Amino acid sequence: MNKIILISLLLVSTMFAKTFMFTAIPDQDETKLNERFSKIAKYLENELHVKVKFIPVKSYAASISAFRNNQVQLAWLGGLSGVRARLLVKDSYAIAQGIEDPQFHTYIIANTHTNLKKSEIFPMNIKGKTFTFGSKGSTSGRLMPEYYIRENLKNSPDELFKKVGFSGNHSKTISLVQSGAYEVGAVNFKVWDRELKAGNIDTSKVQVIWKTPAFPDYQFTIRGDVDEQFGKGFSKKVQAALIKLDDKEILAAFPRAKFIESKSSDFDPILKVGREIGLID
Amino acid sequence: MELKKFFGGALHVDISNIPTYYEALLNTLAIAILAIFISAILGFFFALYFKYTIVRVSLAFTRAIHELFWALLFLQIFGLNTLTALLAIILPYSATLGKVYAEILEEHDSFPKELHVKGKISAFLYTKLPDAMPYLISYTLYRFECALKSTAILGFIGLMTLGYFLQGAFMQGNYGEVWLLLILFYIIIATLRFWFTKYSTPFLIVASFFYLDFVSGFSMENLTRFLTHDIIPSPLRKEQGFEVLFNWFSNIATHELIPGVLNTIVLTQIALIVTALIALLCFPFISKKFSNLPTRFGGGILLVILRSTPEYILAYLFLQIWGPSMLPAVLALALHNGAIIGFIMGQQTNELKLRIDTTKKKIELFGFEVLPRIYSSFLAFLFYRWEVIMRESAILGILGIHTLGFFIDSAIADIRLDKVVILLFFTAMLNILVDYISRRVRSYLRISTTINCELK
Amino acid sequence: MTKLVLKNETLGYESVTVLKNISLSIQKGEKIALLGKSGSGKSTLLKKLHSLDTQNISYIPQELGLVDTLSVFHNVYISQLDSNSTLYNIRNLIKPAKKEIQNIAPILKELHIDDLIFKKCGELSGGQRQRTAIARAISQNKNILLADEPISALDEFITGKVVDSLFHRFETIVCALHNVDIALKYFDRVVGIKDGQIILDKQCAKITSDDTNQLYHVCDDQF
CATH class of the missing domain: 3.40.50.300 (P-loop containing nucleotide triphosphate hydrolases)
Structure with a gap:
C-alpha cells in the first residue's frame, strides 16, 4: 500500500516537474541583465538537472515580492533588498556572493561643471547641488550614500540638496550626471568601473569625487523550502554550483572574479544602517 | 541634446526587431480584450443596482484609484502575471463602465409612461435597453481603446505587455526601439475599428480566454497574508499601543500625505490651466472655420497622435529629455488633455452655422463669433477632464515628481504595504472630492447656459 | 363602461x-x-x-413611443409583453415566433407597411413611424x-x-x-x-x- 502511494507521488511529482525560478534586482541596463542571467540560467540547468528560468522584473520591490510569494526561489539581491527579503521570508538565507561583495563601495560622482574635485574625505561642498540616487531600494545607490550624507552633513538629503531624484538604476545615474540633468550622483563602483573600461563614460563630463568606506553588498539568497520543493540538499547543490563557477564569460558579465560562500549574518551592518535611516522597521 | 537623439531615433527604426515583441503584443491585446469583456458584464450589473448608495460609493472608490496603483498593489499579492494585469484593469474599468452605463440607461428612458409595461424584465429588454444600446456600445468601444493604452502601460512596472519593452528602451536611450514600439501601438489603436467588429469580437474574446494563463498566479496563502497581515498598520501588528500608532500615522501625514496631496493639487491645477490654453490654441488648426485643408490635415494628425499617446508615456519621454521636475509632467498632461479637448472643440466649430457676412479676420472670428458659442461646453469638457488629470498627476509621482504616486512608490519600495493602503485611500478620497466639485460646477454651468438661452 | x-x-x-x-x-x-x-x-x-x-383604452402619444433600435415587429409586439411570460418575450426578442408574426402581419398589411416588418424603426419615415404606432395600438385589441x-x-x-x-x-x-x-x-x-x-x-x-x-x-x- 505504502509503495503504491509512494509511486503515485513520484509520478505526480514528475508530471509536475517544477521549474527552479530565480530573479535579480534590476540594478543596471536591461540588456546587460538579460545577457548575464540567461547565461547563468543555462549553467545552473546543467549543474542542477532541473529546468531553470530567469524572471526579469522592473523594480527592486518586485524582485523581493516575487521571492516572498515563492514565485522565485533564488534571487540575486543587493545588501538592503537581501535583508528585506530575508526579514519577510523567515526561513531563507544568503548562500553566495562575489568575492568583491564583502568590500563593496559607492562612488559619489559629479558633473565636471560643478568643479567638484576628487577628495579623500567626504565632499561637504555637495550641499545645495542637485543629487540623484539610483533606485529607491538600492544599497550602493541609496542606502549607503544616504547614510554617509546624513552622517557627514547632519541632515536628510531632501533638506540638503536643491533637488533629489531617483534615476532607477546605476547605468541611468551615470548618464543623468554625465548629461548634467543632475550635478551629483551616487553609483555602484562595480558598474562605474566596468562602464569606464568599456569606454561608455565621458570623463571630461563626469568624474568620481569620493569613494565610501567598504560595506557588504550583493548576494544570492535562497528560500529555505527549496529542499522540500526540489529534493533534499538542493540548496547546498545550488550553493556549490555557484561557488565552483569558473566560466570567464559569466563572471565577466556580473562582473565578479569569482563567487564565495556567504551567510545572512554578513549583512547585519546593512540591517543596522537600514534601521538607523528608517528604511527598515 | 536628448531631444535630438529622440527624433534621430526615428531614422533608426529596425523592423527586424518586431518578432521580439510578439508575446508582449499578443498579451496586450488579449488582456485588454478579456478585461473589457469582463468589465462590461460587471459594469452592466453595477448599473442595474446603481441606485443603492453602497454600490455607488464602492464604485466611486475603485474608480478613483489609477490602474497602475491597482497593479502595484496586486503585484504584491499575485506577482508578475496575467491575473495582476486583468484585475488592475477590471477594477477601475468595471466601476467606470457601471457609472456611465447607469447614466446612459437613465437618460434613455423615453418610452411614454402611458404605455406602461408591467413585466419589469420585459419592459427593460424591449424599451430601455434597445434605446440605450447604441450608446452603451459606443462608450464600451471608447473604453476598449483606453483599456489597450492602460494595458500597454502596465508593462512599465514589469508585466509582459508593450510597455515592458518601451520602458526598457526609454531607460537605455534606444530611441529607435521607442519609435518602433510607439508606431506599433498607434497602428493597433488606429486600426481598431477594422479588427474589433461585431463579428470578430466573440472570436477574440474566446481566443483571449484560452491564450491567457490567469490561474497560475493565484495563491490563497498570499492573499490571506496580504489582508490579515501586510495591510494592518505596523504598530497594531506589533501591538505597540495607541501612542505609537498615532505617531506612526502623524509621521506619514506630515512627511508624505500632506506634501503629496499638495503637490498633486498644484500639478493638477497648473496642468489644467495649460490644458485650457493648449486646447484654445490648437482647435482652430483642425477647424474648417479657420484653416485650409492641408493645415487641418497636419493639425489633425498631430492632435490624434497626442491624444492617442497616454500621459504616462509622454511624461516618461519628457523626463528623459529634461530630467525630473514639474515641467515635463505639466507638459505631458496638458498636451494629451489639450489635444483631446481641442479635437472635440474643432469638430464642434465645424457644426456651427455662422452668418454668411461674418468677419474674414481670423482673430476677430475666434473672439467674437466662435469662442463665445462654444465656451460653456469648453468649460464643461475642462471640468470633466479635471478628475482625469488629477488621477494622472498622482500616478506621475512614480516617475519622480513628489505627488502622491512618489510616496506610494516609495512605500512599495520599502515593502510597507500598510502605508501604501493608507496613501491610496487618501488618493482616492482626493479624487472623489474633485469629482464631486467638478460635477457640481458642471451642473451649475449647465444651468447658467440655459439662463443665457432664455435671455436671448 | x-x-x-x-x-x-x-x-x-x-x-x-x-x-x-x-x-x-x-x-x-x-x-x-x-x-x-x-x-x-x-x-x-x-x-x-x-x-x-x-x-x-389604446393610447398613441404624439411622440409615438417607438423604440428606434427595434424592428417594426418588435415595436408592435411590445403591446403583448404583459400577456406573455418573460421567457417567451426574451425568445421573441432574439427570434420572433412564427405565431406572433402571423398575428401582426395582417395589421401591418392593412396599414400598407407589411414590407417593413423587420426594418428598424429608426430607419423609417415619419409616416411609416406613425403607422407602426397605430399598428401597436390596434394589436392591443381594445x-x-x-x-x-x-x-x-x-x-x-x-x-x-x-x-x-x-x-x-x-x-x-x-x-x-x-x-x-x-x-x-x-x-x-x-x-x-x-x-x-x-x-x-x-x-x-x-x-x-x-x-x-x-x-x-x-x-x-x-x-
Missing part, C-alpha cells in the same frame, strides 16, 4: 393650469376629432381621458382609441386607408388632429379647445366655417 365623462375638471401639469373647469362626455361608438392650436391642451385632455380607463395626432405625416391616399382601418378596429375613437378637412370628412363629432376652454362641441354636420375660424383665427398659417 365605455362611456368617458369629465365634469368641471381642471387639468394641468405641475403648477401650470392648461384646461379650466371643462366638462366632456363621450358615448360608446362615437368618433370624435379633437381640434385646437398647438399647445391648446389637446394632449393634456387625451392623457386625462386615458387615465379614466386604462384597461380598455375598444377605445385615444390618439394624439397619429396621421399628421400621411398622404391623402394612405390617410383614407388608415382611418378606415381604425374605424373598423375600434368602437370609440378620440383623435387629436391638425387638419380640419380630415376631421370633417371622416369624424362624427368635433371638440375644439382654445384658451383653456372647450369652445366648440358639435356634430360634424352642424359645423360652420365660423366655428373653425374662431378656433384658429382666420389668418392663422396652420391651414
Whole structure:
C-alpha cells in the first residue's frame, strides 16, 4: 500500500516537474541583465538537472515580492533588498556572493561643471547641488550614500540638496550626471568601473569625487523550502554550483572574479544602517 | 541634446526587431480584450443596482484609484502575471463602465409612461435597453481603446505587455526601439475599428480566454497574508499601543500625505490651466472655420497622435529629455488633455452655422463669433477632464515628481504595504472630492447656459 | 363602461393650469376629432381621458413611443409583453415566433407597411413611424382609441386607408388632429379647445366655417 502511494507521488511529482525560478534586482541596463542571467540560467540547468528560468522584473520591490510569494526561489539581491527579503521570508538565507561583495563601495560622482574635485574625505561642498540616487531600494545607490550624507552633513538629503531624484538604476545615474540633468550622483563602483573600461563614460563630463568606506553588498539568497520543493540538499547543490563557477564569460558579465560562500549574518551592518535611516522597521 | 537623439531615433527604426515583441503584443491585446469583456458584464450589473448608495460609493472608490496603483498593489499579492494585469484593469474599468452605463440607461428612458409595461424584465429588454444600446456600445468601444493604452502601460512596472519593452528602451536611450514600439501601438489603436467588429469580437474574446494563463498566479496563502497581515498598520501588528500608532500615522501625514496631496493639487491645477490654453490654441488648426485643408490635415494628425499617446508615456519621454521636475509632467498632461479637448472643440466649430457676412479676420472670428458659442461646453469638457488629470498627476509621482504616486512608490519600495493602503485611500478620497466639485460646477454651468438661452 | 365623462375638471401639469373647469362626455361608438392650436391642451385632455380607463383604452402619444433600435415587429409586439411570460418575450426578442408574426402581419398589411416588418424603426419615415404606432395600438385589441395626432405625416391616399382601418378596429375613437378637412370628412363629432376652454362641441354636420375660424383665427398659417 505504502509503495503504491509512494509511486503515485513520484509520478505526480514528475508530471509536475517544477521549474527552479530565480530573479535579480534590476540594478543596471536591461540588456546587460538579460545577457548575464540567461547565461547563468543555462549553467545552473546543467549543474542542477532541473529546468531553470530567469524572471526579469522592473523594480527592486518586485524582485523581493516575487521571492516572498515563492514565485522565485533564488534571487540575486543587493545588501538592503537581501535583508528585506530575508526579514519577510523567515526561513531563507544568503548562500553566495562575489568575492568583491564583502568590500563593496559607492562612488559619489559629479558633473565636471560643478568643479567638484576628487577628495579623500567626504565632499561637504555637495550641499545645495542637485543629487540623484539610483533606485529607491538600492544599497550602493541609496542606502549607503544616504547614510554617509546624513552622517557627514547632519541632515536628510531632501533638506540638503536643491533637488533629489531617483534615476532607477546605476547605468541611468551615470548618464543623468554625465548629461548634467543632475550635478551629483551616487553609483555602484562595480558598474562605474566596468562602464569606464568599456569606454561608455565621458570623463571630461563626469568624474568620481569620493569613494565610501567598504560595506557588504550583493548576494544570492535562497528560500529555505527549496529542499522540500526540489529534493533534499538542493540548496547546498545550488550553493556549490555557484561557488565552483569558473566560466570567464559569466563572471565577466556580473562582473565578479569569482563567487564565495556567504551567510545572512554578513549583512547585519546593512540591517543596522537600514534601521538607523528608517528604511527598515 | 536628448531631444535630438529622440527624433534621430526615428531614422533608426529596425523592423527586424518586431518578432521580439510578439508575446508582449499578443498579451496586450488579449488582456485588454478579456478585461473589457469582463468589465462590461460587471459594469452592466453595477448599473442595474446603481441606485443603492453602497454600490455607488464602492464604485466611486475603485474608480478613483489609477490602474497602475491597482497593479502595484496586486503585484504584491499575485506577482508578475496575467491575473495582476486583468484585475488592475477590471477594477477601475468595471466601476467606470457601471457609472456611465447607469447614466446612459437613465437618460434613455423615453418610452411614454402611458404605455406602461408591467413585466419589469420585459419592459427593460424591449424599451430601455434597445434605446440605450447604441450608446452603451459606443462608450464600451471608447473604453476598449483606453483599456489597450492602460494595458500597454502596465508593462512599465514589469508585466509582459508593450510597455515592458518601451520602458526598457526609454531607460537605455534606444530611441529607435521607442519609435518602433510607439508606431506599433498607434497602428493597433488606429486600426481598431477594422479588427474589433461585431463579428470578430466573440472570436477574440474566446481566443483571449484560452491564450491567457490567469490561474497560475493565484495563491490563497498570499492573499490571506496580504489582508490579515501586510495591510494592518505596523504598530497594531506589533501591538505597540495607541501612542505609537498615532505617531506612526502623524509621521506619514506630515512627511508624505500632506506634501503629496499638495503637490498633486498644484500639478493638477497648473496642468489644467495649460490644458485650457493648449486646447484654445490648437482647435482652430483642425477647424474648417479657420484653416485650409492641408493645415487641418497636419493639425489633425498631430492632435490624434497626442491624444492617442497616454500621459504616462509622454511624461516618461519628457523626463528623459529634461530630467525630473514639474515641467515635463505639466507638459505631458496638458498636451494629451489639450489635444483631446481641442479635437472635440474643432469638430464642434465645424457644426456651427455662422452668418454668411461674418468677419474674414481670423482673430476677430475666434473672439467674437466662435469662442463665445462654444465656451460653456469648453468649460464643461475642462471640468470633466479635471478628475482625469488629477488621477494622472498622482500616478506621475512614480516617475519622480513628489505627488502622491512618489510616496506610494516609495512605500512599495520599502515593502510597507500598510502605508501604501493608507496613501491610496487618501488618493482616492482626493479624487472623489474633485469629482464631486467638478460635477457640481458642471451642473451649475449647465444651468447658467440655459439662463443665457432664455435671455436671448 | 365605455362611456368617458369629465365634469368641471381642471387639468394641468405641475403648477401650470392648461384646461379650466371643462366638462366632456363621450358615448360608446362615437368618433370624435379633437381640434385646437398647438399647445391648446389637446394632449393634456387625451392623457386625462386615458387615465379614466386604462384597461380598455389604446393610447398613441404624439411622440409615438417607438423604440428606434427595434424592428417594426418588435415595436408592435411590445403591446403583448404583459400577456406573455418573460421567457417567451426574451425568445421573441432574439427570434420572433412564427405565431406572433402571423398575428401582426395582417395589421401591418392593412396599414400598407407589411414590407417593413423587420426594418428598424429608426430607419423609417415619419409616416411609416406613425403607422407602426397605430399598428401597436390596434394589436392591443381594445375598444377605445385615444390618439394624439397619429396621421399628421400621411398622404391623402394612405390617410383614407388608415382611418378606415381604425374605424373598423375600434368602437370609440378620440383623435387629436391638425387638419380640419380630415376631421370633417371622416369624424362624427368635433371638440375644439382654445384658451383653456372647450369652445366648440358639435356634430360634424352642424359645423360652420365660423366655428373653425374662431378656433384658429382666420389668418392663422396652420391651414
